[in-house]
Amino acid sequence: MRERTFAPSRILIYVVVSLIAAAYLAPLAVVVLNSLRTNEEIAQASMIGWPKHWAWSNYVAAWSGFCVAETCAGIRPYMLNSALVTIPATILSTILGAVAGYAVSLWRFRGDSWIYGIVTLGLFLPQQMRLLPWTIVLRDIGLINTLAGLVLIHTIQGLSFTTLFCRNYYVAVPHELIRAARIDGAGFFRIFWRIILPLSPPILIVTVIWQFTHIWNEFLYGVTFTTGQQQPITAALIALSAAVADIPQHGVQSAAVIIAALPTLLVYLLGGRYFVRGLTAGAVK
Amino acid sequence: MPEAARKSRQRVHTREELAMPITITRRRLLAGSAATLALPAVVRAQGAKPRLTVISQWSAGSDGAAITALGKKFEEKGGIWQHSPVPGFTTEMMNKLRAQIIAGDPPACSQLKGPEIAAWSKIAPTVNLDALVAAAGYEKVVAPDLARLHKPGGKWISLPLQIYSTNMLYLSKRAMDKAKADKMPVTWADFNDLAEKMKASGITYPMANGGTRPDDGQKFEASFAGISPASYRAAIMNLDENALKGPEIRAAFAQVRKIADWMDPNVGAQPYATNLKRFIDGDMGMMIQGGWAQGVLRNAGFKLEDFIIVPGPSDNTKPVFLLNADAFIFWQRSEPDLQAGQTLMAQLVMDPAIQTMYSQITGSIPVRTDVDLSGAGWSDGQRRTAAALKDAVANNQAVLSLAHNMAQENGLTAAMIDVLTEYVKNKTITPEQAVTRLSEAVEGAR
């Protein structure tokens, strides 16, 4: 099976893979091409087409030029906001998820299956059911309209995924390792620090990639719980496209979409191999 | 916003535990409005620099430009303008407003319109503007149907800002030339004849269209109100059962079916703006849109000479006006600088010069019926729209738009538009079935 014995079948494989790859690349190509066409050209011609003139200015306009009502600073300030929310929330939910996954899989305590079950069932709780309750919670702790409030929401909600991933990874760790350390007198944290954490990079990379992407691309909470200049990048993108009473500025919008997607695209490009590797190491039970 | 807001946060209600019903009793509401009669009639009386926190959905395009200009006027008068545009559509804006109200920190002023004003006024205290309105003589220059919406419970709590008609008929010059037509259609029969003429001359889709829900709703309300504004008023605005099952509404659905057959089915869920080029080039002949489309066409680089705007078809030849009006609602705040800001804002909104500036940017017409539109900044389309409004009000043919959430609250409107959009997209539904479904939807949503 892993020998290069059948030449025609290998050609077939290459052909099939190339076709599928082309289909996967098509949307990205459309957006990149649109980002280099002028707004007028897209309005006058069609959504899909080759640029007549190369409008590199779209990127400049998207980065620092276009206006959201009164402020004309482009999407630059919003990128910073997104970073201020995404990075802390990713780090926090990853660390806490690792500890929780370790506790549930290796440390064990009364009721751990139940709690783990609830936490993972939480994956399925739809967004809409959480919007108003979070409003009430944030109001009661005074964090409405702050980036810290968003970090809190994403950290707690991210725990469902990170605990799931980490727990499924840690169940493969041999118990003898833990038991030996316990007999030597090591406690919860020392075992975590000395034994679990060094084993974890593959799965931690997976959770970091996953969380980063989801939080960066999230729209609903970002718009409802922030205001004005604090909004994350997804809000700015919607502002660009929701100009109902005006011509949609598809050229600048596409440029903004590309810029906004760069961090997550980079994360997947650079981390893709570690993503697979992390999932390899027993991520699934 | 965070610092000052947190310090002066006003609790609209006492803190309850996890679940927090906001049940504003009538007594509390009246007590609240009594307290706000103390709103300063003159800005300087309090000595506080007027400040205004505003939430709207107008973050881009001509709407964004218009509210930015309004903000600049506010600052010219010495105020501090704190506008928080919410990206997205009206739902996102309402989410934000709701979150702020639940947090006990409503904005001093927010965008809202139609019957939603009455509904939202029940969940948080608003400001009584009667004194300011009387001082400006505003009520005399506002169409009565419109005024009614902005003073639920008999007191002015919100101020309309601009008016659009949703049933303007746009005609492509090139398409008219191709069809060798020169008569502007006045009745629906004229319209149907013109469409057939266009089709015969090679224009495959005489109707330029978008695929969005308001679009489908617009076709229906233009047809229904054009056939019989009185039936429209009874059925759609007053939910009269007989009118909802009568011959006029059936005729309206039949007209909608005709229009739907003249539309390009491939439009999907795209907005109407995707078909503008074909409209101008004469590949599509006509559009039924609101006055905002004029601004869109201009911003897209198309020339005013290439199209004609006339009032939508009306079977009794007198113009029918389907009203769509944006407004600002004022929420009760206890801070003196916000109260001063609200006074200043109310005065600005009612000012004819401000309304002129606003409407010239967005392509709407002012709410005030006493504004002179003969100046240079106005287009013929706007002039015709204003004349149509005057005429329609005089003949009692100015009705509220269903598709743009003016006739009914959002819940009922959406249930009715479910039926309408399904009807437009599904040719197998007969007008009789549609009539039945619509009245069932009204019953179910009551």
Next chain:
Amino acid sequence: MTDAVPAATRPGRSTMSGVVRRLPEYLMIWVPLLLSAGHLVSFALWTIWISFTPSTLVPVSGWVGLRNYTAVMATRNWQIAFNNLLLFGGAFVLLSVVTGLVLAILLDQRIRGENVLRSIFLYPLAVSFVVTGTVWSWLLNPGIGVQKLVHDLGWTSFRFDWLVDRDMAIWTIVIAAIWQSSGFAMALFLAGLRSVDADLIKAAQIDGAGPVRMYRRVILPTLWPITITVVVIQLQFAISTFDLVRALTNGGPGIATQLPALVVYDLMFQRGLLGRGAAAAVLMLLILLAVLLPYAAWRYVQRRRASHA
């Protein structure tokens, strides 16, 4: 699993100072877990409570019995959404598992440029759902997208207008959703393929098994646990997919592609009918439980059987 060191036999004194010493440990274990589980349970209970109240724009107290539920279930919107969920959920999960598996097998063939290809199949995960829905709404639009392209290339009788066809529009959502998320399935399957025991493969090769038999008899069976995980994640995606559908079809044409997540958002926030929206959300959860509970029960039975063996 059951041979982990239980708490009772831990070394260390179980006195007051022992508890205090272990306080940070307890906090670290319990606080995040309780926060997560706590917020999920309380939000779910809150929503269930709201579904029995006459709430419209904001939550209010009161009791309307099952009226919200009957009202929601009587609407065409919900009925269409429910059917669509079964159809879309089933088709999407099945097809994305198959797609992921096929892609993983293709990538496993030690072809050149594997890294590039893997990036190509994975990058859609990095794109936000709104962008995905919007771009695919252009690509699948017959007037400006693939159909028009093929027409321009000469094949004028080609038809691909699913997007505006009431009966086929739901499949456009399947296409866009598979594009977005099959990379994840592929990554998981690839990981599984790569971790198949080398000895098993060698043994099968010695027995003379060709590539197809190798896959069928040796490799695919070991992928079963991974398949379960993929199915769970993709099911979660199918249930909660909202932004993508809004951007792609907005529930259209007409209301043909309504899905429960859209109906819930629509009722709660667009129509200002919180009580009805909450009822729809609870119905959604019930549908989910109907799928997940049998699976959980089956796993429970399996584990009992394993521990008794």
